[in-house]
Amino acid sequence: MSIYLYDDDDYGLEYSEDSTSEPDVDLENQYYLAKTIKEENLEHAALAFQKVLDLQGEAKGEWGFKSLKQLVKINYQLKNYKETIAKYKELLSYINNAVTKNHGEKSINSILDFTSTSKNIEMLQKFYETTLEALKKAQNDRLWFKTNTKLGKVFLERHEYSRLATIIRELKQSCKYSECDNDPHKGTQLLEIYALEIQMYTEQKNNKKLKELYEKSLRVRSAIPHPLIMSVIRECGGKMHLRSGDYEDAYTDFFEAFKNYDESGNPRRVTCLKYLILTSMLMKSSINPFDSQEAKPYKNDPEIRAMTDLIQAFQTNDMEVFEKIFRENRESFMADPFVREHIAELLKHVRTIVLLNLIRPYSKIKISFISKELGISEEDVEDLLVMAILDNHIHGRLDQVNKILVKGLExxxxxxxxxxxxxxxxxxxxxxxxxxxxxxxxxxxxYSCMRFKPVHYAVWKENGTCIVAKPLINKALWEPIDRAHSQSGDSSRNNTRTRDCCYCYHVAGRRAMLKT
Missing domain, CATH: 1.20.5 (Single alpha-helices involved in coiled-coils or other helix-helix interfaces)
Incomplete structure (x- = not known):
């Protein structure tokens, strides 16, 4: 039995603004007949909706538009993607004059949301590009923005970052926002752009750009964003903080992301809860994330059961159980690229904690004993011991010849x-x-210069220290000096003071004395 999906067209009819005629009874009856058939058989329903178009003829009207909308969805469900695109192009030709602007926008949004969960990325890209081409004439800014955002997500999924960057630039140009702007519509649009750009930088692991943009997004105050937008921003912020070792900030961001995902009913809340548990273990916290009211209902969720058991073993320091849970669920842990990125660090943290508790009472301990207790190879034990010694967690030395750890080398x-x-x-x-x-x-x-000009000097010395140096023109110049010292009562002059003749050389503008 096919799945019946609720449709906006089930309640109320909208006609073009210049239409004053009653809807055609035959078209209306055929349309609702097709809707009834749709509950039983999609292929038969497609033929019935096509009959509405045949009855309509050349004139484009409301019932033809609604039938095309149904045909797009039916062909999508039947995975007839080529026919889906063809009917969608035909539907877009109605939005300029066959239906009102609001009804056309609402219907296209409905189709875009309906198909957005598809795993066929190429089909989605074709869908959005076709929509943008049709919107060039329609001049519908809101629909253009939404479609471009969805196309950007497709490029993100396909890792086409250059094309994504082009779309982000176009979106920013259309949304001119300043921090002083109080327009909530612009603020919300800007956060949507930031969420898309933040995801791109997260995938590229460009932490510098990511941090700058993350901080900008938290400063946007006038927005009234959908919880899903904030959950994306917070999740990427948590990844950024965890990669840089800021465990507490990462924990806060992952918790906020989880709450927003939960509020919007998005299944990614379970993934974000896994990241929250991972961060809790890396920061060596004794607080169990499942103690919070928001996370408690998911404690026994089958998708997260392995992580629940893992954190319980971690908090009880039960390495044997921890290793057993990890081995049994290794594939599921490694399937997530972000968890895989940090799993080695987590194992090192846990094993180091257990190792330090194990060796505490010993002054000497065999590596083989540690290996047996931790359930890991001797090589891994040696690596842990080396790191612990280098980090000053252990004071001792590793005897690799005898395979012994010797402690207490203060x-x-x-x-x-x-x-x-x-x-x-x-x-x-x-x-x-x-x-x-x-x-x-x-x-x-x-004294190293070769050219100098000699000048004859008389030098009076006391105990080898020069105290008078006069140009020696004749001996008479000494007499006043001798008398001066005689009058001062210095009787030991002749014993302690001597007169020497020196040559003073002018060398490179400086004066140097040499004893003769």
């Missing part, structure tokens, strides 16, 4: 610190010596 650490202190002092001493050598080299530069 004294060795003190010795290494003392050696480091000595090395630092030697380094300081070396630096001081180098500075002295540089200073000595600079003083020697004064």
């Amino acid at each position: 004294t060795c650490n003190e010795r290494y610190l003392a050696m480091e202190s000595v090395a630092n002092r030697l380094n300081d001493l070396s630096f001081t010596i180098m500075q002295e050598r540089r200073s000595y080299a600079l003083r020697n530069d004064y």
Whole structure:
């Protein structure tokens, strides 16, 4: 038996604005007869709706439009995609003059929503491109925006990011919004564009652009978005935060995304709940996500049962059960690309926690024993121990020859610190010596020139230190100096002070004294 779908045309009739005639009784009767047949047999119903078009003839009217709408949906259900596109093109020719603008827009939206769940991406692309071509003449901005958004989702699904970027630019040009703008319609449209662009950057793992856009989306205040739009933004934000190690922010975003998906009745809520559980384990939280009122109804959901058991084993530190659940559900965990991306990190976190609890009472412990207790290979145990030692979770050393972990090497650490202190002092001493050598080299530069002009100087020295230096023209110049020192009562002058003759050379503009 075929599935009967509720149709907007079942209630109320709309006619073109310039129509004043009653609907044709024969067309009306044939249309409702076809609707009755549709409940029993889709193929027979298609023939009955086609008869409405035949009775209508050349004149395009309301009953022909409704029949075409039904034919599009029936052919889509029968997977006659070629005929679906053909009937849809025929229907689009009615929207300019055969039906009112509102009725035409409502019907096209209904068809686009009806077909949007299709897995046939090529057919969807053809659908949206055909719609956009027809809308060039109709000048329906709302329908143009919605169709372009849906086409963008198709390109996202097909990973055609260059074509998606082109559509995003066109959508942004049509929606000129500023943060001071209070128009809720524009704000909502902008969030739809951001949601599409954020998904693109998430797929490309472009965290820099993603973070910038994510923060912009949270600053849009005037919008009244559908919960589904906010759930997409929050989910992508959670992925961004988790990839950068911001576990708490990731947890908040995934929880908000889950609530929005749940509110809109979207099945992706289960997937988002999986991400929430994954984040909870990575952040080593003792809080069970299923303790919240929103998540509690899904605790025993078959799709999420494995994750529920996994977090219970994690919180009880039961590594054996954890590994068993993971092995039994490995394919289902690995089927999700995002979970697969973080599963290695999760296993490392869990195994490290159990490892640290296991080795706590021991000073020495065999790697084979740890391997048996954790249920993993010795190579994996060694990797965990190395990482734990490097992260300072374990103070000790790994004896890879005897396959033993030796703990409690604080004294060795003190010795290494003392050696480091000595090395630092030697380094300081070396630096001081180098500075002295540089200073000595600079003083020697004064004597290195080949050309100099000699001037005869008399120098008075005290204990080898120069205290008077006068140009020596004749010996008489010494007499005033001698008398000055005699009058000062310095009787030890001859013993402690000496006179020397020096040559002073002007070298490169500087004066240097050499003892003669």
